Amino acid sequence: MLCGLKITNFAIVSELETQWRSGMTAITGETGAGKSIAIDALSLCLGERADAGAVRPGAKQADISARFDISQLPKAQQYLQEHMLEGDDDECLLRRVVAKNGRSKSYVNGIAVTAGQLKELGQYLLSIHGQHAHQLLLKSDQQLHLLDEYAGHGALLEQVANAHHTYTNLHRERQQLEAKHAQQQAQKQLLEYQVAELDEFSLNEGEYADIEVEHHKLSHSQQLLEGSQQQLYALYEGEEQTINGALQQSAAAIAELANIDNALEGVATMLNDACVQVEEASRELRAYCDGAELDPQRLQYLDERLGTAVTLARKHMVEPEALVEHHQHIKAELEAICVDDQRLAQLDEEIASALAAYQQHSLALSDSRKHAAEQLGELIGASMHELSMENGRFAIELDYDNERTPSKQGQDRIEFMVSTNPGQPLQALSKVASGGELSRISLAIQVIIAQRVTTPTLIFDEVDVGISGPTAAAVGKLLRRLGESTQVICVTHLPQVASSAMNQFFVAKEVANDETYTQMQPLNKQGRVDEIARLLAGDNISKATLANAKELIAAHG
Structure with missing residues (x-):
């Protein structure tokens, strides 16, 4: 439950610190005094959107702290443990700081968190019912939300939401593939032609470079053979003086001279080695000449293949060296299109299966809703009698339609039906309920659901607007009875409601030095x-x- 609230420089509050008790607490004050200021501050502290308007004029920042006793709140304790936000003992301290530029910082037990985390934790601590709740009551999605809250079938709702998520994802995938498929057909035909053309040419990795080398060699084969033979004759096989013969003569002459002066022995050795090298080179050159052949057919084949490669590369606007990589790339593109076509064929079966699963969960949710709707309708009817609507009748109509477009809330249509006068048939709430009746029905529903959901702290912000007299007294009794099992805080202007409270705060506004101040004092x-x-x-x-x-x-x- 809420134990303490400290507000600094928020709206027209300069400094305010209050302690709160269990049971029902009423907040009253003059019109315009700011009776809802504490509620607004708590909303901000629980993650509501902040803006610069929250900061008191002239102040740098607004600072709000709320202290809760969570000793009897296992869900709040679990949340703190899972997010490593535990504090001391059984208390939880929430804090929100809003700068005058509108930016804010959030803390749980002194640890920085996001505003979203404050909101997540806040649902286990406190629930605020505003004065405009009765207007929301006319909307079908709000009616469905209230019924689901009363039913408490969170697991069924989650199953329907998950099944809907699966179905919509598959449906979205199919729509995207269909659009993509239409665009890809022309491209597919072009890719099929291009891939077939390159498949037929069948150029291998690195082959183009090898072709270039071999083509260059074969195109100069005559020059290579003639030149090699000339040098072979010059080195070793010539009829006249050869390089090998000249070296042998020089080596012999130097060897004789080395017998006279051993300083020439090194020269003699080098000349002998040169003779050996020349003989070895000559043998290699002879082998090359014997193995060399002129192959005009091979040259023609290489010339044609080289020309085709260049033509295809120009056609595909790539370098010839990149033709193999380009071939693999467009082949992968074509395969991807074919995979998309196959996936498109599979999706119809998957969508049908997902829709069947969704409808199964949706039907189970609808059955649970029908059971809860009967109970809730009877409880609301009884509360209407307590709230001076003695002849009131209430019912909840549910219509399950499996042809309806799937939504994450299921496939139920809902309508709150009411009759407020004897002999009057049940009609849609929006058609027959007056403002005051709607306010009372809304309050009855909120109290019933609050008892079912067991939120530790409930705040009712002027939900008694539009009622008075005996009805106001009945509302007060209703809230006091609720306060016996949970903490109830009620902003009210009705004496019958305020007198029902166990505790009471008075809100006053004063002006000093041309500045407005709001104070909130326990009575x-x-x-x-x-x-x-x-x-x-x-x-x-x-x-x-x-x-x-x-x-x-x-x-x-």
């Missing part, structure tokens, strides 16, 4: 009597009014 027993009297009679408070105020408070013990 003692006499303070409550005076405030209830003010709510009864305004500024004209008499002894009779005070006595009436005491009676109203005493009536609740």
Whole structure:
């Protein structure tokens, strides 16, 4: 439950710190005093969107802290543990700081978090029911949400949402593939032709470079053979003086001279080695000449293949060296299109299967809703009687339509039906309920659902607008009864509701030095009597009014 709230420089609040108790607490005050200021601050502290307007004029930042007792809140404890946000003992401290530029920082137990995390944690701590809730009651999606909250079938809702997610993803994939398929048909035909052409040519990796080398060699084969033979004759096989013969003569002459002066022995050795090298080179050159052949057919083949490669490369606007890589690339493109075509054929079966699974879960959810709708309708009807609508009847109509476009909420159509006068048939809530009746029905639903959901702290922000007299007293009893099992905070202007509370705060506004300040003070027993009297009679408070105020408070013990 909420234990403490500290507000600094928020809206028209300069400094405010309040302590809160269990049971029902009423917040009252003059019109325009800012009775909802604490509720607005709590909303911000629980992750609602922040803006620069939250900061008090002249201040650098607004700072709001809310302290909760979570000793009896296992879900909140689990959330803190899972996100490593545990604090000391059984308390949880939420804090929100908003700068004057609108930027904000959020903290849980002193640890920085996102505003989204504040909101996630907040759902386990507190629930706020605003004064416009009855207007939302007319919307079918809100009616379905309220029924689901009462039913408490979260697992079924999750199953339907997951099945819907699967179905919509498959359906979206099919739409994208269909659009892609239409665009790809012309491209597919071109790719099929190009791939077939390159498949037929069948150029291998690195082959173009090898062809270029071999073509260059064969195109100069005559020159290579003639030149090699000439050099072979010059080195070794010539009829006249050869290089090998000249070297042998020089080597012999130097060898004789080395017998006289051994300083020439090195020269003699080198000349002998040169003779050996020349003989070896000559043998290699002879082998080359014997193996060399002129192959005009091979040259023609290489010439044609080289020319085709260049032509295809120009046609595909790539370099000849990149033709193999380009071939593999467009082949992969064609395969991808073929895979998409196959996937398109598979998707119809998968979509049908996903739709069947979705409808199975949706039907199970609908059955659960029908059971809960009957119970909730009876409870709301009984509450209407308590709230001075003695002849009121209430029912919830559900219509399951498996032909309806799937949604993550299922395939139910819902309508809240009401009759407020004897003999009047049940009709849609939006057609027959007056503003005051709608407000009372909305309050009854919120109280019933609050009891079912068991949120630890419930805040009702002027939900009693449009009611008075005996009905107001009935609302007060309803909220007090709810406060016996959970913490209830109610912003109200009705003495009958305020007197039903176990605790009460008074909100006042004052102006000093051309600045407006809002204060919120807890009321003692006499303070409550005076405030209830003010709510009864305004500024004209008499002894009779005070006595009436005491009676109203005493009536609740």
